[in-house]
Amino acid sequence: MAEVKPLVLDVDGTFLRTDMLYECFWAGLGKHPIKTLKTAMRYFTRPAKLKSALLEIADIRTDLLPVNQEMKALANKSIAVGRDVVLASASDQQLVARLASDHGLSTRVFASDGETNLKGKAKAKALVDAYGEAGFDYAGDNKADRAIWEHAENALVVGHHDAIVAKLSAMGKTVTEYPNRLHITDLFRAIRPHQWVKNILLLLPMIAAHSFRLDNLFMVLLGMVSFSAAASSIYVVNDLLDLEADRLHPTKCRRPFAQGTVPISVGMGMLVVLGVLAIGLGALLGPAFLAVVVVYIILSLAYSLRLKRMRWVDIAALAGLYTLRVVAGAAASKVDASSFMLIFIFPVFITLGCVKRLTELSLTTTDDNLPGRGYGRQDRGDLLNIAGLGMFFALLIFFLYSFSEQARTLYPSQWVLWIALVPIAAWLFRMVRLGYFGKQDYDPIVFAMKDKRGVGLLLLTLSLMFYAAGLFHQWFGI
Template structure:
């Protein structure tokens, strides 16, 4: 099943209770709440993240200035930026109910605490005729205020109301019939206590959406923290446990930033052929829940880092701050974003070294820099090559004209990576770790072939948007990586 905007939506079979024959009475208005009811998202949160992605300072100033006046806050946020209404995830069964009512001649009204301008735009996009009502600078149309407004407009018992939250209880209390979207057990008891006909629309979210949003497969990148430990051939249990905890801290911290990044990238993700299916973009994971999850992950990451050492906690915080800066600003800056991604990878090496108590040589850092820069180019090449139309890359600073420069930069990175690897292996510090330096030097062949393969596949558009996911399923690439690692082990 697809929604009105062309996005696939999960089909749901409403569970009906106490259904009466007069529900299709053409004289009884059908009133729809919007946030979490007609939409699988909340317009206030959508507007906040759209504004934050556009102007951080103005958004934070607006929040602080209007914290106690939600109606003013909503107005201040839409003056900074607005979400793309046509891309918002719609709850299909509720929209079908509204359209069926319109066809039957019933009045249909959106009545929401969201800003009036957004409600009007949504009604226009969804082609719902009639009068619709939202908050303005002087009125926050929620809870008791909404219930009083509905009684004033339609009289008590003169409308059927579709909602999803405890804030709708007063509006349900004045309605003729209650239609509730996925109420929890406590809310359902409160609804039944109102003594009115009730219809339930099941549509929840669970652990699977949370796991998908955290993207645990990306934690593979944090195995880089073990590189300094392995290269230095330090195999004590204490050092291993310290690096393991630091890796867990980085993984949780990375997931927290993935969540924040998806919140900042909502519009770009919804325009993307694959990323639009991510839980937050698709409305399968509520924005409010995602924000709480991100905060919890940040606290857990810093706590784990502190267990290892305060410096590891500080490096973990630096990584998260750098990732957030990347999401807010740097990812939109052509070339600068590649340097930022490279720096975040190098930070993993440094943190692993601090956790293990070993030294990272300048030659190893130089090798890491050119390899990570090449992989960052691969990421952008893939995105540009797989764009369905040769257009500007959404949410990024790249256009089709950047393909050639990116390709040249990537191939240069491949060559420099090979040279940097040989310099590292022949370095006096590294030479003491290998009994057969020439065998170790031979590992440059599979390493360079692997990087070259990654670049070629990205240019051809045959690589996944997610390089880590591609690497984990690329047998030829994994064989090259294994060959390089095997040569280094033989040389050790």
């Protein structure tokens, strides 16, 4: 009986739907950003050493890495008939061995060792030395794998490599293709377009100043596009930094980068394009707006890299990011943002930041701290207290604003502003209550735009303010 030849599987992009080098790089950025960047620059031309050095900075959980289910099924089927399934990868040996153990594959692995980068011809030589010419079948996904396919008996090609498939077939190789498509819907999900609704906050200065000119509106809309691009670039960064935490999360595990439906390398290209778009539009809108965008990006990066893991500081940073959108709206429309308005909205966003954490804690299934965050269920009471203080100060500042010179000018019917405090308080209370009992999604601003009762309260507030300003009489004669 002839000996069954082993099935050799490449790892990155073949057995896995991700790349372990990029996984280690982003895990390192999340834990030790400066050290990781220095290491990447130092060993950029020595990939084998780079991989082992990054692993020393930040280890990754191989059991959480997304698997190509077609390759996994093939591996299981091969093992069931007594075939040896071996991993061969340019990734670091420690990770490859651990991955093989996680999935019950052969303990014999071929991988980079810190000196030799086992890729292309180097991998082909190692496999031929071990199994002989045409002594194995090989599955890969990269152009560099052509050097291995040429020495394998059968070639399993993951992805679209028509030219290589044609050449292998001409050599008499049996080629099996496994298409691995990148779907536009996954790319779209990766930039979280539903989050762009937050940029409606840029309209607040125009509304508060009763400046409804079309040219101002056009500039604010351009500003919203700029902020949407900036925010999406940061969401990509955030998702890449949070890969492990997201995979442990009950719903965030379905995000494209966590699932591996969008490669990390593609995400890195996306964040550069989005960042350039944000800065370009910012420059078009003037130095003041550009400055706000740059500050937003810097604060967002600081939040993603460090601040989100710091108790209470993360909530203040979130409130600051929301407030910057209002400042950006003023810069884009050339409308002076009232200091009272900025002082009012900051505690509102402090409250909503607490709501975000309360929701996450209410929906978690364990008593452990939230992955990548500094809060556990024991903090719900403190978060509720801070949210209550945010509500109180927001309402107090709004009340004090009604006595300001600007308010008397813009809102002649002062008593109507006092009535507007009721729906504002009701909306804030509703948001806190729903967050505390876990009855909203993980982002309070996005939830607020979909919550019909909450939207009703916000529209009632806006109507009362317009009435107090005399705009209804001006527009409709009432």
